[in-house]
Amino acid sequence: MFKTVTTAPYKDQKPGTSGLRKKVPVFQQENYAENFIQAIFDSLEGFEGKTLVIGGDGRYYNREVIQKALKMAAASGFGKVMVGQGGILSTPAASNLIRKYKAFGGIVLSASHNPGGPTEDFGIKYNIGNGGPAPEKITDAIFARTQVIDTYKIADVADIDLDAIGTFDLAGMTVEVVDPVADYVTLMEELFDFPAIKAHIAGGFKVVIDSMGAVTGPYAVEILEKHLGAPAGSVRNSTPLPDFGGHHPDPNLVHAKELYDDVMSPTGPDFGAASDGDGDRNMVVGKNMFVTPSDSLAIIAANATLAPGYAKGIAGIARSMPTSAAADRVAEKLGIGMYETPTGWKFFGNLLDAGKATICGEESFGTGSDHVREKDGLWAVLFWLNILAVRKESAYDIVTKHWAEYGRNYYSRHDYEEVDSDAANGMVTALREKLSTLPGQTFGALKVEAADDFAYNDPVDGSVSKNQGIRVMFEGGSRVVFRLSGTGTSGATIRLYVERYEPDASRHGIETQEALADLIAVADEISELKKRSGRDAPTVIT
Numbered sequence: 001m002f003k004t005v006t007t008a009p010y011k012d013q014k015p016g017t018s019g020l021r022k023k024v025p026v027f028q029q030e031n032y033a034e035n036f037i038q039a040i041f042d043s044l045e046g047f048e049g050k051t052l053v054i055g056g057d058g059r060y061y062n063r064e065v066i067q068k069a070l071k072m073a074a075a076s077g078f079g080k081v082m083v084g085q086g087g088i089l090s091t092p093a094a095s096n097l098i099r100k101y102k103a104f105g106g107i108v109l110s111a112s113h114n115p116g117g118p119t120e121d122f123g124i125k126y127n128i129g130n131g132g133p134a135p136e137k138i139t140d141a142i143f144a145r146t147q148v149i150d151t152y153k154i155a156d157v158a159d160i161d162l163d164a165i166g167t168f169d170l171a172g173m174t175v176e177v178v179d180p181v182a183d184y185v186t187l188m189e190e191l192f193d194f195p196a197i198k199a200h201i202a203g204g205f206k207v208v209i210d211s212m213g214a215v216t217g218p219y220a221v222e223i224l225e226k227h228l229g230a231p232a233g234s235v236r237n238s239t240p241l242p243d244f245g246g247h248h249p250d251p252n253l254v255h256a257k258e259l260y261d262d263v264m265s266p267t268g269p270d271f272g273a274a275s276d277g278d279g280d281r282n283m284v285v286g287k288n289m290f291v292t293p294s295d296s297l298a299i300i301a302a303n304a305t306l307a308p309g310y311a312k313g314i315a316g317i318a319r320s321m322p323t324s325a326a327a328d329r330v331a332e333k334l335g336i337g338m339y340e341t342p343t344g345w346k347f348f349g350n351l352l353d354a355g356k357a358t359i360c361g362e363e364s365f366g367t368g369s370d371h372v373r374e375k376d377g378l379w380a381v382l383f384w385l386n387i388l389a390v391r392k393e394s395a396y397d398i399v400t401k402h403w404a405e406y407g408r409n410y411y412s413r414h415d416y417e418e419v420d421s422d423a424a425n426g427m428v429t430a431l432r433e434k435l436s437t438l439p440g441q442t443f444g445a446l447k448v449e450a451a452d453d454f455a456y457n458d459p460v461d462g463s464v465s466k467n468q469g470i471r472v473m474f475e476g477g478s479r480v481v482f483r484l485s486g487t488g489t490s491g492a493t494i495r496l497y498v499e500r501y502e503p504d505a506s507r508h509g510i511e512t513q514e515a516l517a518d519l520i521a522v523a524d525e526i527s528e529l530k531k532r533s534g535r536d537a538p539t540v541i542t
């Protein structure tokens with residue numbers, strides 16, 4: 001029933017910011033997915049007889065890899081696999097299942113915000129028993145294993161019917177096909193004031209969610225339309241499709257522009273939200289107010305006690321380094337801990353487990369809390385709806401009042417996608433060499449206070465992660481940050497993050513790019529970004 005298959009290593013299976021991501025044809029190479037899955041199992045210990053959670057965002061190749069993973073889990077000795085019906089589990093829902101049913105870990109199949117389809121992206125990520133992405137110690141071990149792997153084990157049996165809920169036997173292992181939505185909805189009901197939100201919607205508050213043809217559709221329909229009483233059709237693009245209907249499932253001002261325009265129109269909805277391929281990102285927009293992810297983190301933290309699940313207060317806030325310091329001011333006022341981590345949710349796990357942080361966020365449209373160990377798109381949307389329903393004010397008023405109280409951190413990210421890898425690496429190397437010469441230099445009215453390559457010392461396990469992004473900090477709290485993306489699948493993506501702190505409320509109404517123009521120019525001067533990338537302008541501005 002089990003067979004051992006001879007294989008040869010692929011050299012390119014190094015996990016990035018969030019698992020292994022490649023084009024589908026790369027994954028379709030002989031034994032490519034199998035090698036990586038076996039390398040995961042080979043890097044773990046003590047899972048015999050235990051439970052594994054498997055699910056994905058429904059993108060092209062999801063079902064095929066799930067069948068492989070099920071048969072390989074059986075051959076490696078797992079006792080049970082819980083898999084979402086149809087192979088569907090949003091990333092936060094998978095994290096919840098791992099925690100709730102005390103699974104050993106989980107395999108999440110997704111390339112998140114990257115496009116899907118036969119020639120687009122696919123991905124595999126391993127999550128540990130706390131429900132969160134495997135820390136670097138494990139992803140490093142998985143990569144090392146992929147470099148020498150020579151066999152994998154698999155059950156030689158028929159496929160499981162993924163569409164039928166129920167319990168099945170696969171070569172002696174139990175497979176439980178579960179409703180992907182139910183447990184997640186229960187969790188959200190515990191955290192948020194559903195009756196208040198329902199009453200607010202019944203009172204005429206109009207909300208729309210764009211699921212972008214990706215995984216949150218069934219979750220959003222169940223919660224927003226069935227539980228909270230929003231009219232049918234309030235969730236758009238709600239059927240998960242293998243190619244996301246041709247959409248780029250990245251909720252930002254470029255890819256969710258239709259939703260944005262709709263909310264901005266005078267007759268449009270009061271509030272709109274969008275989520276990404278695997279359901280862990282969120283974009284929120286109120287009438288005349290796009291809420292930046294960095295501001296969203298700060299505002300959620302400042303208003304956290306309005307949600308029943310956080311009524312006792314929060315222990316601390318964590319944000320990734322490139323995320324704006326808006327949340328830092330909230331932490332300061334609340335007198336709670338503030339943690340700055342490298343990019344990627346895997347760095348929040350220890351802080352959440354240790355109870356040091358309750359709420360976490362990234363500038364890349366990611367917000368979450370200790371309810372799971374992933375960022376959670378719908379959670380953030382519900383948090384906003386909870387705040388709006390209780391305060392009975394518009395998002396515009398909530399955000400502008402927040403700025404008036406704490407000051408405004410103008411913030412923007414410029415992405416230069418599919419840049420030649422050597423050119424991108426050359427830029428970073430040149431910047432590193434320059435770092436020590438920058439402090440004290442002035443660029444117009446801007447004086448460099450400090451410059452470094454961010455390194456993180458994990459306060460819980462003492463691990464150190466170096467080279468996590470180049471920061472140039474100016475006097476007064478402005479800064480520019482340069483990083484190379486770790487999630488792309490072709491060429492390099494350079495990310496430039498720009499931030500300016502403005503305490504003066506009379507200067508809070510400036511258009512963002514205008515408010516940041518001098519910093520953007522200085523960033524280019526210091527890095528030669530345009531010259532080296534051969535580009536006149538960023539591909540995406542968020």
Ligand code: VG1
Binds near residue numbers: 112362485
């Ligand atoms: C990007 C974001 C990062 C996020 C990661 C995974 O990584 O910048 O903040 O955690 O994607 O998000 P990078 O290395 O490309 O900058 V998910 O939703 O898209 O898995």
Ligand code: CO
Binds near residue numbers: 112277278280
């Ligand atoms: Co995602």
